[in-house]
Amino acid sequence: MPAQTSKRVRNTQLRRHFLIGNEAHVLPHPTYPSPPPDGHTKGWKVYVRPLPNGPDMTTWLKKVQFKLHHTYTDASRMIEAPGPFEVSETGYGEFGVEIRLYFAPESGEKAVYREHYLVLAPYGSEEQKARQKRENVVVAERLETIEFNEPTQEFFKAMTAEEQFDWLKSKKVGRGKGRKAEMVSESEVEPTAQLPERPVEGSGAGNGLGAGGAWSRVYERQVLAQMGQSAASLELALEHEKREMEARRRKMEELGVAITSNEALVGRCF
Incomplete structure (x- = not known):
């Protein structure tokens, strides 16, 4: 290690x-x-x-x-x-x-x-x-x-430093003598280490949602809702299959009783 x-x-x-x-x-x-x-x-x-x-x-x-x-x-x-x-x-x-x-x-x-x-x-x-x-x-x-x-401690300091967002910024120079350049974010979405609340323009291509459709809390909630709907549909399908299996089991039992009765009848005939 x-x-x-x-x-x-x-x-x-x-x-x-x-x-x-x-x-x-x-x-x-x-x-x-x-x-x-x-x-x-x-x-x-x-x-x-x-x-x-x-x-x-x-x-x-x-x-x-x-x-x-x-x-x-x-x-x-x-x-x-x-x-x-x-x-x-x-x-x-x-x-x-x-x-x-x-x-x-x-x-x-x-x-x-x-x-x-x-x-x-x-x-x-x-x-x-x-x-x-x-x-x-x-x-x-x-x-x-x-x-x-x-x-x-060293890693924690680096991971919580503001400098890790510098790659999202561009240098902007103010007007007037003596004005210093500063790093400014040009995105409309606040930079964050977590999932952004709303989609970032240009993300999500190829995921079926179109540009800007994925990798946000909005998308996360959509996926969770879809998973909930799928789980509910699956539960209904399982319940239906259980009823079908129970019906098939009863039919097999009835068929088994009928076969046993016919065998007994044939035995008496001989």
Whole structure:
């Protein structure tokens, strides 16, 4: 285990949300070599990314190892900060990508594993599939969460510093002599380490909700509501199946009694 660089902050937990996913395009595509390798029909990119309005990932994440299918040259790819933490390739088949996350040394935490199944073909409703084909892009990503329990003091300081949001800001110089430049956020959504209350423009592409449709508390509530509806529908289906099974059981019992009676009658005849 990595050596701890400072004492730990007791009874404290730090949490970071981030995205793991991939995007894929039918070849030829301007972002991939042309002509593509023989037999390769798709260009794809697998990645680990921050939330659109979240803190800088490199505050806590320093390296990401992507393990591709063994048929790829240099199947194990290590990407170090500042990133971006992504791997681009071409191919024709889907497979599971093993992902290993390495944290900042001052965190005193071991690396952790995640896995992402590479999605190349359009998916979802017929409308979603048609849009993916029309725009020639398939995006498959999910929200992940990392929890750091009782972080080291040094790591806690870095994870609660305002500087981790500087990547979302631009330098703005005031008018007049002697006015200093300051870092200003241009987003309409307040930067936060948690899920934003409302969607951030440009997020959620490929998730069936359109741009800006995902990765917010609004979306989270929508998903929970859908899960509740699905659970209720499943409960009704189970109750229906139980009644059907009970009816079949009674019918089998009646059939069994009838067979037993017929056997007894045949026995008396002989």
